[in-house]
Amino acid sequence: MHSFLTLVTLSFLAPRAARATACVAMDINWNLFAFGLDGKDWNAGTQDQWASGTATEITASGRPPFDGTATQCFLSQFTNAIYVIDGDKANPSNIHIYDATANSWSTQTTTAGNLDPSSANIILDHDTNFFYAVLNGELFDLDMGLLKSANSSALPWNDIEATPYGSSYKPTMALAQNHIHFLDVPNTPTGEANIFVIHFSFFQPNPQAYPSNGQTVLPAQHGKTASFFQAAGVQQEFVYIPDDGSNTYVINVETNTTQVLAGPTSKDPNAFYFAGITSLVQLDSTGSVSFLSYNQNDTSANAKAAWSPISALASVAPPSSSASASASGSSTGSASGPKSSSSSGSSSTSGSGSSSSASGAAAVAPRGILSVLAGALVLGTIALAL
Ligand SMILES: *[C@@H]1O[C@H](CO)[C@@H](O)[C@H](O)[C@H]1NC(C)=O
Ligand SMILES: *[C@@H]1O[C@H](CO)[C@@H](O)[C@H](O)[C@H]1NC(C)=O
Numbered sequence: 479m480h481s482f483l484t485l486v487t488l489s490f491l492a493p494r495a496a497r498a499t500a501c502v503a504m505d506i507n508w509n510l511f512a513f514g515l516d517g518k519d520w521n522a523g524t525q526d527q528w529a530s531g532t533a534t535e536i537t538a539s540g541r542p543p544f545d546g547t548a549t550q551c552f553l554s555q556f557t558n559a560i561y562v563i564d565g566d567k568a569n570p571s572n573i574h575i576y577d578a579t580a581n582s583w584s585t586q587t588t589t590a591g592n593l594d595p596s597s598a599n600i601i602l603d604h605d606t607n608f609f610y611a612v613l614n615g616e617l618f619d620l621d622m623g624l625l626k627s628a629n630s631s632a633l634p635w636n637d638i639e640a641t642p643y644g645s646s647y648k649p650t651m652a653l654a655q656n657h658i659h660f661l662d663v664p665n666t667p668t669g670e671a672n673i674f675v676i677h678f679s680f681f682q683p684n685p686q687a688y689p690s691n692g693q694t695v696l697p698a699q700h701g702k703t704a705s706f707f708q709a710a711g712v713q714q715e716f717v718y719i720p721d722d723g724s725n726t727y728v729i730n731v732e733t734n735t736t737q738v739l740a741g742p743t744s745k746d747p748n749a750f751y752f753a754g755i756t757s758l759v760q761l762d763s764t765g766s767v768s769f770l771s772y773n774q775n776d777t778s779a780n781a782k783a784a785w786s787p788i789s790a791l792a793s794v795a796p797p798s799s800s801a802s803a804s805a806s807g808s809s810t811g812s813a814s815g816p817k818s819s820s821s822s823g824s825s826s827t828s829g830s831g832s833s834s835s836a837s838g839a840a841a842v843a844p845r846g847i848l849s850v851l852a853g854a855l856v857l858g859t860i861a862l863a864l
C-alpha cells in the first residue's frame with residue numbers, strides 16, 4: 479500500500495581514531511563506489527564484478543578530500559545521489575554531493591548550530607530524504623529536498639528534541655520502515671530495540687523484541703548498522719554488527735524477527751557498512767573491503783553465506799597502502815583509510831502503519847504525515863520520471 483518507491487541507505491558512524499577515512503556506497507544500479515580509498519575514488523561495478531577484475535578510477539574535481547575522521551556516505555535513491563558527511567576535516571558541516579548519474583561533485587553548506595556532524599550518528603530517511611542525527615542525546619534533522627547538486631542556500635540542521643535515552647547513550651541507530659531503531663539502550667531488555675517513528679516524530683514508549691525462532695539473540699552491545707534496500711519500496715530489514723563482530727544480525731521489522739548470519743572476517747568496531755539489495759559491504763580501518771551475499775527471500779542461503787574480499791578494489795587500492803594513510807596521497811588528495819560507521823536504511827510510508835504509528839498519532843507531529851506523504855508522492859513521481 480505504499481505507493482512510493484523507496485530505498486536508501488545510509489550509514490553512520492562512530493567516533494574513531496583520528497585518521498583519514500574512506501567510504502563506500504552504491505548508486506541506484508547497485509554499482510559499488512569506494513571514495514577516498516588510497517586517495518582516489520573507484521567504481522567497482524555490480525556484485526558480479528567484485529570477485530575479480532579491477533575497479534575503474536572515477537576521481538573527479540570538486541570531491542571532498544576524504545580526510546575526515548568519521549566520514550559517512552548515504553544513497554539518496556530518488557535522486558541517485560550519494561551524500562558524504564565529514565568528507566572534509568576543515569569543513570565538517572559541509573555535505574558533499576556526488577551525482578552518480580553525472581559523476582560530478584558539489585558542496586552543500588549547512589548551518590549546524592550545536593550539531594557537530596563529524597561526531598554524530600546519522601541516518602538518511604528514504605522517503606522524506608531528511609537526515610536524522612543524534613549527538614549527546616539530542617535529535618536533529620535536515621531536509622535535503624531532492625538535491626543531487628548543492629543548493630546555493632545553506633541548509634539548516636534543526637534541533638528537534640532530546641531523545642529519551644540520555645546524553646551518555648552512545649547510539650547504535652538503524653532505519654527501516656520510517657522507524658529509527660535504537661539498540662543497546664540503557665535499561666531496555668536485551669534483544670529489544672527502542673523506536674522513533676519518523677512520520678509522527680514520536681518516540682515509542684515501549685521497546686520491540688526481535689527474536690530468532692523465539693530466542694533472544696541480539697546482544698546488548700554497541701555496533702554498526704546498515705539497511706538493505708529494495709528495488710522499490712521502503713526498507714524492511716536492517717543489519718546490526720556488534721562491535722565484537724561476532725555475528726551479523728538481520729532484523730526484519732515487518733515480521734519482528736532476526737536472522738543470525740556470519741560475522742565479518744575483519745572484526746573491526748570502526749568498520750563502515752553499506753547494504754544494497756543483495757549484499758552487505760564492509761570497509762574496515764585498513765581500507766580492506768569485503769562483502770556478504772544476501773537474499774531477502776532465502777534465509778537458509780543467508781545462514782550459509784560467507785564473507786569474501788572485493789578483489790576488484792584490493793587490486794587497485796591494496797589495504798596496506800590505504801592503511802598507510804596519506805602517505806601515498808595522490809593528487810587529489812587525501813588518504814584513505816579506515817572508516818567506521820554504519821548505516822541503515824530508510825523508510826517509507828507506512829503501510830504497516832499499524833506498527834507504531836497508531837500510538838504515535840497522538841503525539842506531536844512536527845512534520846505532519848500529510849507533508850510527508852506529499853513529499854513522498856513528489857518523490858515517487860520523480861522516481862517514475864527517472
Ligand atoms: C534551495 O534553494 C531554494 C531557493 O533559495 C529554496 O527555495 C529551497 O527550499 C532550497 N532547499 C532545497 C532543499 O532545495
Ligand atoms: C523476493 O520475493 C518477492 C516476492 O516474490 C519478489 O518480488 C522479490 O523480487 C524477491 N527478491 C529477491 C531478491 O529475490
Ligand SMILES: *[C@@H]1O[C@H](CO)[C@@H](O)[C@H](O)[C@H]1NC(C)=O
Binds near residue numbers: 832
Ligand atoms: C512488529 O513490531 C511493530 C512495532 O512494535 C508492531 O507494531 C507490529 O505489530 C509487529 N508485527 C508483528 C507481525 O508482530
